[in-house]
Amino acid sequence: MTVIxxxxxxxxxxxxxxxxxxxxxxxxxxxxxxxxAGIVAPDDAWKLFINGQAHLVDVRAAEERKFVGHVPNTLxxxxxxxxxxxxxxxxxxxxxxxxxxxxxxxxxxxxGKRSAAAAANATAAGFKHVFNVREGFEGDLDDRQQRGTxxxxxxxxxxxxxx
Numbered sequence: 001m002t003v004i005x006x007x008x009x010x011x012x013x014x015x016x017x018x019x020x021x022x023x024x025x026x027x028x029x030x031x032x033x034x035x036x037a038g039i040v041a042p043d044d045a046w047k048l049f050i051n052g053q054a055h056l057v058d059v060r061a062a063e064e065r066k067f068v069g070h071v072p073n074t075l076x077x078x079x080x081x082x083x084x085x086x087x088x089x090x091x092x093x094x095x096x097x098x099x100x101x102x103x104x105x106x107x108x109x110x111x112g113k114r115s116a117a118a119a120a121n122a123t124a125a126g127f128k129h130v131f132n133v134r135e136g137f138e139g140d141l142d143d144r145q146q147r148g149t150x151x152x153x154x155x156x157x158x159x160x161x162x163x
Contacts (some may be wrong), residue, residue, distance in 0.1 A: 018129065022104065025131060035130045036119035042127065042153045043108045045133045049074075054104040057095070059118045061085060061135065064110065068138065069162040071108065075099070077108065079118040091118065094126045104129040108125050108153065111136040 021151040025038030040048070049071075057069055059079040071077075076092045078128065080087055088094070091163065099105060107115035112135050119130045137160070139152025154160055 014015050018104065019048060021048070022054070022129070022131065024043075028130075034120075036116070036123040037129050039112075039116075039134050040106055040131045042158055045108070045131075046071075046153075046158045048104075048106065054106050055099055055132075056106045056108060056133075057099075057109050058110050058137075059091075064161045067133050069154065069160045070137070072159060072161050074108070085117050092122065095122060095127070099127075101127045102116050102129070103127075104131075106131050106133050108133040109136045110138050111152070 018063045021040065021044045022038065025040055027038075029036065029038035045054070045056060049056040056071060056074040058065060058074050060068075060070075061078050061081055062076070063083075065076060072105035075098050077091060077098060078088045079091055095105075105122070107119050107122075107130060109118070112132055115136065116132045119132045122130045133153070135151035135153070136154045137154050
């Protein structure tokens with residue numbers, strides 16, 4: 001696996017000219033009435049990230065990133081923290097400290113549910129291009145009530161590392 005070294009300053013923050021996949025996602029989100037810019041498939045999210053067209057922000061708790069794994073070279077702003085997963089009261093402030101409000105942002109969590117809530121919250125706070133990564137890092141629960149086999153970043157074979 002090749003690991004691409006990126007940081008927040010190496011990815012531009014386009015104001016209006018979105019790549020086609022994001023423009024389509026935005027149109028679909030508007031038609032569905034989503035409270036954020038749209039939903040992006042994991043494969044598309046990876047391509048946008050490595051091509052410098054979007055920032056990938058992991059919103060899972062630090063413990064999840066450490067023990068389950070994470071996408072290399074991504075930003076981290078926890079939507080919820082601690083063992084009880086209490087909403088992080090500093091989420092918006094931390095996101096604002098890392099990225100401008102006109103940045104193209106892809107949010108990733110475990111299954112896509114928390115990142116959807118975080119995307120709605122960021123959009124309501126004035127972030128213009130916040131997208132949710134469909135299926136999240138681990139996907140949905142399977143028949144055995146386990147994750148990792150039913151969609152998600154890892155199941156699709158996209159790059160990830162574990163501490």
